[in-house]
Amino acid sequence: MPAINNPIVLAKIQSFLAPTVAVHLHTYAEVGSTNVEAKTFARTSQTNEIQAFIAEQQSAGYGRSGRKFYSPEGTGIYMSLLLPMARIADFNVGLFTTGAAVSVVDALQVSFPKTVFQLKWVNDIYVNRQKCCGILAEHFMAAGRDYVVLGIGINVTTANFPADIARKAGGIQTEGGAVDRNRIVADVLSAFWRMYPTYQNGGHLAKYRDLFMLKDCTVRLTVGNDSVVGTALTVADDGGLVIETTDGTIRTFRSGEVTKVNF
Amino acid sequence: MKKILIANRSEIATRIIRACHELGLTAVAIYAKEDALSDHRFEADEAYQVGAGDQPVAAYLDMDDIIRVAKAHDVDAIHPGYGFLSENAAFARKCADAGITFIGPKPEQLDMFGDKVTAKQVATDAGVSTIPGTKEPVASYQEAAEFGATHGFPIMLKAAMGGGGRGMRVVDKPEDLKEAFERASSEATQAFGSGEIYLEKLLTHPKHVEVQVIADQHGHTMHLFERDCSVQRRNQKMIEFAPAVALPQALRTEICNAAVKLMASVHYVNAATVEFLVEDGKYYFLEVNPRVQVEHTVTELITGIDIVQTQIKIAQGQDLYADIHLPKQNELTYNGAAIQCRVTTEDPANDFMPDTGTIVSSKLPGGNGVRLDVGSVFNGAVVTPYFDSLLAKTCVHAADLPTAARKMTRALNEFKIQGVKTNVPYLRNVMAHPTFQAGEANTHFIGDNPDLFNFKQPAHDPAKLVQYLADVTVNGFSGVPKRAEKYYPETTFTDDFAAIPAGVETAKDVLDRDGVDGVKDWLLHQDKVLLTDTTMRDAHQSLFATRMRTKDMLTVAEATQKALPQLFSYEMWGGATFDVAYRFLNEDPWARLKQLRKAMPRTLFQMLFRGSNAVGYQDYPDNVIQDFIAESAKNGIDVFRIFDSLNWLPQMEKSIEAVKDAGKIAEGTICYTGDILDPSRQKYNLAYYKQLALNLQSAGSDMLAIKDMAGVLKPQAAYELVSTLKDALDIPVHLHTHDTTGNGVATYVAATKAGVDVVDVAANAFSGTTSQPSMGATYYALSGNDRQPDVDIDNVEKINRYWEGVRPYYTDFSNGVTGALTNIYQTQMPGGQYSNLQQQSKSLGLGDSWATVQKTYTAVNDMFGDIIKVTPSSKVVGDMALFMVQNKLTPQDVYDKGDTLDFPKSVIDFFAGDIGQPAGGFPEKLQKIVLKGREPLTVRPGSLAKPADFEATATELAGKLKRTPTHLEVLSYLIYPQVFLDYEKRYTRYGDVSVLDTSSFFQGIREGETVTIETEPGKTLVVKLNTISAPDADNVRTLSFNVNGRLQEITIKDVTIKQAAAATSSKPKADAADVNQIGATLSGSVVKVLVKDGQKVQAGESLIVTEAMKMETTIQAPKAGTVKQVSATVGETIENGDLLVVLS
Incomplete structure (x- = not known):
């Protein structure tokens, strides 16, 4: 019997946040998608301050390439950070998306200290070989300014996934115990706030590599219309995936998706 | 016929x-x-x-x-x-x-010898002994015991209903027999339904000896002597030789005669081989192979008789003697010894798995005494998995077995097969083994000698170098852009310097002759100031991210020693060079040290050593530090400049001791910060430095170094500081500065006037800005001064012309600093940190954030109590500055709100004492706020580390490398485990790439270009790239090379996908000036195309979505218009700037 989770309440999230975490919070009972909310907000308000959008459920949650992200009520966290950018050219996407993954793991570890989290490149978070968290960054312009939206979807206690993903997706906690999602949201925001100023140092890479579950596994990386098969060796200093292909060449990839893994 | x-x-x-x-x-x-x-x-x-x-x-x-x-x-x-x-x-x-x-023989004879039982019977009937065994199951334990008593132990118990290796049990001693027998019976009953047991004597160290027999249709049977085929792996023969030299001649004759008797007894016709196991002077029949054997060759070599022709002639009905004219048995002789090695595609490093593939190039041995029986070995031959893996039988014939083994080694060394793996390395090891050479190997030889799997990688494998060139040519070198033209210096450097004149004494001569004290004394008595040249270390570390390769250093090494014997020392190791050599340059830093030491025997070598981190970035156990120093000294370092990023003496003491134990020069170092001329900055005043220097002297330093890493030692300050130190100390003073603030030479002039003993300079071409001041400029700045350094300025210029030619190799790694940065006097930011921090502050997106960050940096330094700022302490200050700017915190805010703040990890670790204790201690209030209850260290972190277990680490590393590592490798692995393993992996693939010229190393080779590589003195590899093909359907390109004149093709998968090769048309870029041309903003791939040609769009409408590192970028229309052309397709890989959509 899955745990009953406290509903998402803005005041509760705020209460867990240190005052210096200067993120403006917006909570919703239901939205199409928090990423879309964030983009709409950017266009209408043209804000230059960091915003967070958190929903109890999403009717049209999505991940990479518009794929559906199952976002039922009561069991998950669906949130997006809206980050105004001064110059997108100074943005380091590889370190950012990998840093986001490590931050979310740090946050989750607070509420789930005994759980073993692992990372699939680029930033999928896994528990027991099932994906429990997806992170998607989107970059667009509104009113002449660049924005990055960081969408985070966490299956906290979600179970009963649709048949087509039931094998691959999983919730972090499946039995007993109360879980405070507001606490988790606050931890994620705090962890992100800690990472953001110095993520370009790449200091998170050491932890990323520890959590990296593809090391020495045979993987298929699909890049556009091509795919590459080889052994995943490590993650490079810019977040790229280092693969040794079957003919022995070692290359780093900064685009594409790992579509198959042989452990 | x-x-x-x-x-x-x-x-x-x-x-x-x-x-x-x-x-x-x-x-x-x-x-x-x-x-x-x-x-x-x-x-x-x-x-x-x-x-x-x-x-x-x-x-x-x-x-x-x-x-x-x-x-x-x-x-x-x-x-x-x-x-x-x-x-x-x-x-x-x-x-x-x-x-x-x-x-061949008659069908009945094939039947007869095809059945093991019948064959054994034939042998027994012919009076040939077989392996003792019971024909019937033994009825009782007593019978078994009798058998054991008669034939000796060990014996094998075999379940009658077993087979295929099941139901067999070995009994080694008579005492064990009863229990074993009872157990075997009951197990057999349970497993197979019958408890019946057969017995067989087990031979524990037999030799496999076989006899070549031929017989005609006229009743003549003879032998052609025996062969020894004991070198087997899993019952597969690998190496055979004739005759069986290790057995006494009488025994050999007996075995051969027994074989003839056996075959004659059944009136055998044609060729056959009778196989025996021989142990302790006894021989036992094994089986008959009624055909020609793979190893018939060695018999042909020692007898001169063509066995296959004889087979044909026998089939034609010819008589062995009358028609074929073979000598009679008692007249038959043999000559010398012959060996056959079966060269297969089995990979000994991979459990002898047969390799498959295409033979890319092949060279086969030949010459005196070499015979080859080859399958299909030629360029382009495809080795398939369908048939056995035999490539070629290599045979040699010589006067005796050891000579034949040497000839075989020579022949094996001439085998050059590329494209598939071969077992040649393993065969070589067997040839070299004394047991084999004595002919003594038995059938357990391979299993008993795991050392045979130790393969020495050849120092320079031409195939691997060509592979490297091909890889880099197609796929580039990580992080280095492809240049249209490779750079080479206009003139080649020639060393036409005269030898060091007799009577000129170098500092190294003094060290070798008089020891460390001798050098100190000598130095203190020098009138002139001496120079240390940092071109090979700190200069390129500062300017080019430490990327200089050993080759560029070696080329000028001997010449430099001759040209500038008056230099005090050459700084050429330590700092970041160790890490970068392995990680980035695919080079062994120890090899760099050894090679340079060999080329410059009369020059003092100097290294920068981080007190408790050696050449790494974390604390290591003391025994690792000590061992590293001992090995560095052994391999050529004379001067160890030991520093700590907080000037904390305990982190330097142990290293100083270790250097003294090694009999080398320990240069205790004070890191200079602040400004002793500024009365408002009194933390690091003259008294502080003087005391620190005295402490370093007491701790055993032979010299005192002043390390001005930020370049903030003003000329007048240098004068005062050096004067004070020269006055207070008994040891020489060595000054090191960076020209970042533009005052380097002035500082050296002042220091020289104050009596400094040695200053660090760099060759002109590698001097200035973040590097050391120029050698030439320093020389000229001291014109008219009694202490002007004693160097041959013409030689300085000549050597510098070499470095001028080297500098352009490395421009891709420039740090971008183009002039003096005098605000560093205020921020005290070390040059290496400056550009990094600037880049990071831009990402905060807060207007003129860089100015704010710099101001905050200074404020943070004050909050921390004004600490020395050099890696890693400088990073802590930088991280805190960024943190405060992003959170809009003033220093007061930090104190007020600090309890609720989550400080950056590096800051917490710093206050926890992880990098040591700062001068004056930690500011207590701030420390409490940051640590939030965590207990800080007050001792040296390294003292808490458990001593490394070198032996256990060596075993661990041996397991990973699958060979025995050297001590230096174990040490490197302890310091940089993952970096070292990654280096080893690349080394296994590419070999020693340090012999390549730097342009080829980073850029590969161009079509039509010839690259000449000197791999060893006198050994050259001439590589010409003829053509690179366009990529095929799998993105594989074929490169046609001429390697030492021979045509060779290599295929490389182009994983840069969409690489703009000369032959193919590249995607056009968007013209940034044309607002109608919309280009990609990041390299990656196209995920969505949302518009089509002719479609009307509004401003801001989404056109294309691209992806990189799992960020999807939506590219929007900058203005309203009509889509004129979409030139992106879903799934396509694109680069930053590629044209995607054109509007009208």
């Missing part, structure tokens, strides 16, 4: 074809579809495919089809070779039925 069909393939088919041709007979070959391009098909006079539709091996077993082919082409006889149908009685009968002569 005119036409002979060879019912076989590969080398034995070729062998038989040759025999036919020498006899004037027509040779007909058969081949399976998979062998359509095999040599044997084209060597024969006629060749026909067999077994169409069959599996590859089955084709050669297709008896009916083979007979059909034979009949259709008027074949008179069939030679079956070995394997396949050679022992198939049914086939022999079919041949007879078809009126075709089967070149």
